[in-house]
Amino acid sequence: MSEQERIQKQRVERTAEVASDVSVDATKGEQLKADLDDLLDEIDEVLEENAEEFVRNYVQKGGQ
Amino acid sequence: MAIAKVLGVETEFGIAGGPDLDPIVASSIIVNAYAQQGRTRINWDFEGETPDLDARGLPGLTSFAPVVETHLANTVLTNGARLYVDHAHPEYSSPECRTPLEATLYDTAGEEVLRRALLAANESLEPDQAITLYKNNSDGKGNSYGTHENYLLEREVEFARVIRAMVPHFVSRQIIIGAGKVGAETEDGLETNPAFQISQRAEFFEEVVGLETTLKRPIINTRDEPHSDAERFRRLHVIIGDANLSQVATLVKLGSTALLLAVLEDRGAEVFPSPPRHPVRALRLFSLDTTLLVAAECEDDRQRTAWDFQDQLWHLADHYVEQRGGDAVGPPEQVRAIVDQWREMLDGVRDDRGAIADRVDWVAKMRVVNGYQERYDLAAGDARLRAIDLQYHDLRAERSLAQRVGLRQLFSPEQVREAVHNPPTSTRAYFRGQCVARYPDQIVAANWDSVVFDLGQGPLQRVPMMDPLRGTAELTSDLLETCPTADDLLEALDR
Numbered sequence: 001m002s003e004q005e006r007i008q009k010q011r012v013e014r015t016a017e018v019a020s021d022v023s024v025d026a027t028k029g030e031q032l033k034a035d036l037d038d039l040l041d042e043i044d045e046v047l048e049e050n051a052e053e054f055v056r057n058y059v060q061k062g063g064q
Numbered sequence: 065m066a067i068a069k070v071l072g073v074e075t076e077f078g079i080a081g082g083p084d085l086d087p088i089v090a091s092s093i094i095v096n097a098y099a100q101q102g103r104t105r106i107n108w109d110f111e112g113e114t115p116d117l118d119a120r121g122l123p124g125l126t127s128f129a130p131v132v133e134t135h136l137a138n139t140v141l142t143n144g145a146r147l148y149v150d151h152a153h154p155e156y157s158s159p160e161c162r163t164p165l166e167a168t169l170y171d172t173a174g175e176e177v178l179r180r181a182l183l184a185a186n187e188s189l190e191p192d193q194a195i196t197l198y199k200n201n202s203d204g205k206g207n208s209y210g211t212h213e214n215y216l217l218e219r220e221v222e223f224a225r226v227i228r229a230m231v232p233h234f235v236s237r238q239i240i241i242g243a244g245k246v247g248a249e250t251e252d253g254l255e256t257n258p259a260f261q262i263s264q265r266a267e268f269f270e271e272v273v274g275l276e277t278t279l280k281r282p283i284i285n286t287r288d289e290p291h292s293d294a295e296r297f298r299r300l301h302v303i304i305g306d307a308n309l310s311q312v313a314t315l316v317k318l319g320s321t322a323l324l325l326a327v328l329e330d331r332g333a334e335v336f337p338s339p340p341r342h343p344v345r346a347l348r349l350f351s352l353d354t355t356l357l358v359a360a361e362c363e364d365d366r367q368r369t370a371w372d373f374q375d376q377l378w379h380l381a382d383h384y385v386e387q388r389g390g391d392a393v394g395p396p397e398q399v400r401a402i403v404d405q406w407r408e409m410l411d412g413v414r415d416d417r418g419a420i421a422d423r424v425d426w427v428a429k430m431r432v433v434n435g436y437q438e439r440y441d442l443a444a445g446d447a448r449l450r451a452i453d454l455q456y457h458d459l460r461a462e463r464s465l466a467q468r469v470g471l472r473q474l475f476s477p478e479q480v481r482e483a484v485h486n487p488p489t490s491t492r493a494y495f496r497g498q499c500v501a502r503y504p505d506q507i508v509a510a511n512w513d514s515v516v517f518d519l520g521q522g523p524l525q526r527v528p529m530m531d532p533l534r535g536t537a538e539l540t541s542d543l544l545e546t547c548p549t550a551d552d553l554l555e556a557l558d559r
Binding site for chain 2: 028029032035036039040042043046047048051052054055056057058059060061062063064
């Protein structure tokens with residue numbers, strides 16, 4: 001079996017597993033989504049305003 | 065029997081800002097700001113530093129010895145740690161610790177030391193020169209700096225066996241302890257152009273084994289500088305690994321690695337899974353695959369994913385702990401907790417990432433990066449996503465995203481404060497830290513394996529500490545209590 005086929009096969013198996021998990025954990029999923037929404041709101045408040053410049057200016061000398 | 069896995073973590077912090085945007089000047093300001101608060105003004109002693117010795121015994125013709133920079137700011141703290149300027153970064157090297165949990169505490173204390181240094185430094189600078197610090201490993205532009213781990217090993221363990229045993233762990237452990245990264249930044253990495261990858265450091269590794277740390281970085285570093293009795297000990301200097309903001313990730317990183325080294329000492333290298341045929345390729349492939357499904361061909365012709373490697377290594381460690389206990393690593397309940405956490409994280413990254421987003425840095429980071437991208441419909445690699453990546457590691461409480469994603473805390477603020485000032489009790493770091501705290505005016509320098517006193521008359525006196533497990537509170541606290549001055553101490557040691 002090639003690497004690609006193997007990945008394909010695992011993907012199929014995994015999708016089946018995940019699908020059954022989702023139905024069981026639907027409420028937990030909702031909670032995680034709500035938590036994430038709150039978190040993203042907070043990130044909006046603290047994220048550097050000029051992200052482009054902030055990222056561009058962060059240049060380091062290599063270390064170990 | 066495996067020997068006690070005395071261990072520690074060294075972290076080079078990313079640094080921005082400062083006068084003229086010079087990172088060496090800024091790093092010096094940070095180190096000096098902390099030292100000038102009266103906490104220490106004791107210099108590092110370079111006697112005995114041999115970073116150019118190769119554990120394989122042969123001088124590598126393509127390897128160049130690291131340069132020891134003796135002129136830059138360099139201090140010893142009362143908690144036994146070293147704080148100094150390494151290349152163009154401030155570095156905190158934790159004191160030697162006896163257990164992974166203790167080492168995690170002193171790593172966390174290091175964040176607090178740098179945070180305090182940052183506050184003190186910025187008080188003396190104009191606002192437009194303010195410095196910022198990041199506990200990360202790359203700038204997103206192809207420059208990397210390290211987070212290294214150190215483990216004590218028996219000298220008699222042949223280095224070839226360390227290589228044989230540990231490569232599988234070092235290429236695969238990133239799936240539970242990777243810190244995550246938006247995009248790629250090396251030539252090879254950019255070819256794949258990933259939206260997100262698991263490890264900050266993986267794409268910077270080019271060799272399987274080698275002496276270098278700044279170029280052609282190797283998965284196994286052969287620096288043979290035990291900082292202790294070289295007849296009895298090795299120090300495994302691990303340069304592959306991300307800076308973790310998750311304390312649980314640091315604990316499992318140190319705990320799993322220490323346990324596997326104990327397995328190597330007690331059961332040999334043959335029990336370890338067969339390594340990938342091309343370790344560097346496997347390391348990078350695993351980092352680029354957030355589905356955890358890509359497998360690498362191994363020397364036994366089997367295909368293994370990073371998860372397969374970790375599963376097999378976990379069983380090896382679990383079995384070892386069941387059969388022999390884990391005394392070399394820590395007390396039974398702590399070792400059990402490490403093994404259980406490792407298992408939970410391993411199952412979580414595959415089956416339920418929501419359940420371990422409070423412990424696994426790359427999962428926590430990817431969750432907010434993907435969420436933010438979806439909310440604003442951003443292209444992969446958008447500057448705002450890169451800013452999130454960078455700010456995850458920001459040490460400033462008001463900017464840190466790691467402090468906002470709900471990572472599990474292992475220590476109270478009081479415990480961390482305590483560790484900022486006081487050394488661990490169960491290694492020689494106790495003696496070093498206590499001497500620095502008690503006799504600051506009589507100590508001219510200190511390093512990992514000695515403290516040098518100047519009593520004002522006669523020659524300088526070096527007190528050697530060649531065994532990391534001596535100089536503990538148990539062995540020296542009574543002595544220190546009865547010696548109000550350095551003269552008393554040296555006289556007592558002479559007797």
